[in-house]
Amino acid sequence: MSVEIGIMGLAGAGKTTVFNALARARVAVATYAAPGGEPHRAVVHVPDQRLERLAALFQPRKVTPAEVRYVDVAGSLQTDGTGARAAQVVGQLRNADALLLVIRAFASDVVPHPLGQVDPLRDLRLLHEDLVLNDLTVVERRLERLEKELRFARNAPPEAARERGLLEQIKEALESGRPIRDLGLADADAKLLRSYGFLTAKPLMILFNTGDTPEGIEEIIAAARAAQPYARTEVTSLAGRLEMELAELEPAEAEEFKTALGIAELGLSRVIQLSYRLLDLISFLTVGPDECRAWTVRRGSTAVDAAGVIHTDLARGFIRAEVIGWEALLEAGGWNEAKRRGLVRSEGRGYVVQDGDVINVLFSV
Ligand SMILES: Nc1nc2c(ncn2[C@@H]2O[C@H](COP(=O)(O)OP(=O)(O)OP(=O)(O)O)[C@@H](O)[C@H]2O)c(=O)[nH]1
Ligand SMILES: [Mg+2]
Structure with missing residues (x-):
């Protein structure tokens, strides 16, 4: 089974930087100045100690870790205010299994912030509102059509009434700013909604992209948790640029740097494992002389x-x-x-x- 996580955020927040770090890819940063770009996709191996230790025992010809795909969509939600770009971005995110929200928390005189000042908690609030509004628009449009169907169709299917009830429940939640993922919907209801690709129904990872020496990030994370006390939501941080640079080094060289900088564990592994947990996925393993492998299934x-x-x-x-x-x-x-x-x-x-x-x-x- 394959899962895909969509990366989103404001312009210049460091989406491509984080993507590059995750993917060990070398996509040029800040390449989306012009609209209409294609999203970048990368397959990322899920770090797994269990697999490594089993492989050391079985000495197979091949070791295959579990995978997660990340997508760096071409653009950001709040861009030119016309909504045109947002529609394109949203279209690319609809199919994702989870969202990774990259929020700028690094200071820089060189990189402008689209809203002037760096303020991570404000950005989180704006992005949250944007996601909620996007879903609300979809719900309202669908409700209008359902009303008509139910009024005029002689034999409207029974699901139509059920769907209307469900959408009304969702509308109320969204209007109070509560995301769909927090509603604890029954499986059957979640299934009914799947085709809409609601953005707030997806598990969300909030990732603050910090400078090389993150200061005060713990307070920001705590405040973000308090502001987003919702189910299936994780908050963490990553020194994006530093991690990208480390990811570009040869493994031995990267080890040297990590020791010099006093970094025990790469933030990247933590982020990848967190996305895995967020999606409620587990791994089972197969072993043998040919291959030791981690496989992904839903819990x-x-x-x-x-x-x-x-x-x-x-x-x-x-x-x-x-x-x-x-x-x-x-x-x-x-x-x-x-x-x-x-x-x-x-x-x-x-x-x-x-x-x-x-x-x-x-x-x-
Ligand atoms: N100083 C500093 N600069 C960073 C950091 N992370 C990213 N940048 C810089 O910020 C700029 C924007 O980063 P990108 O990764 O391109 O941001 P993005 O969100 O993909 O931007 P768009 O795709 O244009 O919306 C680049 O010049 C990065 O080098 C950081 O932690 N510290
Ligand atoms: Mg980018």
Whole structure:
């Protein structure tokens, strides 16, 4: 399964810088001065210690981490005030599974801020309002059409009435500034809404892009959390430019710099793992001499779902799954030894997969 996270924010906030850091790509920063650009996409590997340690044990020919895709959309929400650019940006974000909101928190005399002064909390408020307004416009337009349908159609489908009720509930929430992701909608309702691609229905990561030596960022993060006390919302910070520069170095060189600067963990890994958690995704692992691999499934997926992610044949011919936690497998020192000790469980198709399960699917063709 593949997930995509859309990066958005005001002009010059550092979206492309953060994207480059994440992607270890080298897209020129500040390339979107002219409208009409195509979004940049990058596949990013999810750092995973469990996979690395299993690979050290199994010495496979190939190690394949889980992936998340990031999209750097061409433009920002609040641009020229005509809304034209915003529509294009929103169109590119509709299909994303989550949003990454980059907010400028670095000072610079060289880089102008579109609103004059650097004020991260104001930018967060404006962007939030923008997202809410965007969804509200969609809701109102759809409600108008539904009203007509329900009034004039002789046999309007029963879902139409249900949809109207749901949209009215959403409208009320949005009008009070509450995002859809905070409403805890039932799965069936969320499904009904999916085709609208509501922006505030998507999980949101708020990322303050700081200078190389972030000062006062903890207070800003705390204030942002208080201002956005919503479900499926994460707030964090990243020294975007520094991380981009580190990402461009050779690994050994980057290590040297990190030691010199006293950085223990790259902020990037933290951001990638946070997006993964935000999306409520978990990883299960497969091991063997050919490949050790991390696979992505939604939390709550069953053994047969997991089999289907590996290959449709495995789901079709599913017999049972052999399952062991990654730590237990490491401790046993190998698959056969783990089996001999009775640590490998046999699970049926309905087994709910846990994060870090190592799974071997038995199937018939
Ligand atoms: N001093 C400083 N400059 C930064 C930092 N992060 C980004 N910049 C600079 O800010 C400018 C804009 O960064 P971009 O990453 O292009 O911003 P963007 O959000 O993609 O901009 P648009 O796509 O034009 O909306 C560039 O000149 C960056 O080098 C930072 O942490 N510190
Ligand atoms: Mg950019």
